[in-house]
Amino acid sequence: MITGILNITAELVNEPTRKGFGRGLKKAGELDENVVAACADLTDSTQISLFKEAFPNRFIEIGVAEQNLVTVGAGLATMGKIPFVSSYAAFSPGRNWEQIRTTICLNEQPVKVIGAHAGLSVGPDGATHQMLEDIAIMRALPNMVVLAPGDAVEAEKMTLAMAKDKRPNYIRLAREASPVFTSPETPFEIGKAYVFREGKDVSIITTGLMTYNALLAANKLAKDGIDAEVIHAPTIKPLDSKTILESVAKTRAVVTAEEAQITGGLGGAVAELLAEELPTPMLRVGVKDRFGESGKPSELFEKFGLTPNHIAMASHVVIDRKG
């Protein structure tokens, strides 16, 4: 159990994770002059604009050309730079996966790929822009680190950590403002998962914005007499198997939750781990092999089954399966 989690039943500030990224990148730029940035015509909405204003000579406007975006990044890294390259997740890594594979991962260049507006919560833009497959495709790449911050404060810490990490990194960010429930005191380290709430009956393992929903679900479950453990996994790859296995050994029931396709996503990663190390009753909350559609984030979360209620229901089912 870690410290620094705010009381989620209190009134919380809402802020999009991309804002935390923007602040973190500007700080990273102040700390290390090798940090540089490039963007594919989405400077404001990916919040890389803060860096651009602070360091205009270290910013490159690529235009709407995502293949070029990441390969230019590979070139910058060849010269010792630490490039942060941003677009929407649907386009980067959606469109340029092969360039990321060859010129960044196989080439072992520490390029930081920023996939903004990921997940269903991009809302009205519809299925074309609701990137749900990014975790799966990035997780499949050797050498790649895959990250999804739970809120804007964590996104800022994550961005600073990315600037120091020597590996290729992918971070998925959301457009929608979401509750800030961690604080500067909450620990963050790439590669670690954290027990945000201790419990003994079920392990709810989550990433990104879904961690907040999981904490709400745990409160609901408490009213039914169920003591849920919530594990926040902001690093999806490499997965913190030690923390997860310790929790699951105790609870013997698992629910995963993510705002992405469960196939190959965090749910896939946890299922792979448990199938080999500790077979356990498990359900995956997330998008189930479908495309999204236009609507408000709340409407979409209801339709696609991502609300705290859905997580609580799934928890009841896996606890029943324990027998």
Next chain:
Amino acid sequence: MTLHELELKANLIRQDIIKMLEHAGSGHSAGPLGLADIFTALYFDIMKYDPKNPNWEKRDIFLLSNGHTVPVQYATMAHAGFFDRKELMTLRQFGSRLQGHPERTKLPGLENTSGPLGCGLSQAAGIALAMRMNQETHRWIYVVTGDGELNEGNVWEAAMLAAKYRLNNIIAIIDRNYIQIDGNTEDVMPLGDLKAKWESFGWYVIEIDGNNIEAIIDACAMGRAVGDKPIAIIAHTIPGKGVDFMEYDFRWHGMPPGLNDVSGDPPKENQTEVALKELRTLRGKIKSEGYYE
């Protein structure tokens, strides 16, 4: 080296390409043979580098964009002293540093990893932008790309960016050999007036005979004097250059000697021998020069 010595060097590199490919039993013949003069000019006259210190901070950068032609780069690097020529015979074998397509992390002296086409110019642009941020001057970035490779959209994204930022230390050498795997380039996907295309994208274009070493050296010297634009050298080469039965024939794009069963060619088992004999004697014109035991 004198021009004559450079020409002989290119010929030795071609012989090594044939032997490497025959030994590997797979790989591309036509492109590497056609590029031997360009690689010889780059590594033995044009570029600044130190084979004993491949990361020398003042070196020029060489990027191979069409990675499948890497046998010519390996052979040239061995001749230039990056590693022993004996290692060339490990091409494409298990445990070799000479991967079927070039991997930067495997072999010192390689600056990029390529094979999937269309990425070299983007990487060059990133390198040029980093050099500019570092205020590093007098460092040149040479990129070799294929002409079939220009089918890739990524190339034109990079072409726009390099012109926008006036990346005047990039010299792209386009291997205009008119072949790709499925046929002649103008049948597979017409490239049309390449010079006009690159000029309209904002590049300074020089068109040369890419098998003429003197022309290659002169074109790079002219390119370095341009000043306000990136430079594209459209180098017309003969695919399979130096081996009569391979020249101009797209069927030799992706085949090593000893495997291609094409009517009119020497029998498979004799292809390597015939190719080497032609190269050693410059098709019978000379008796001894450039001969390997």
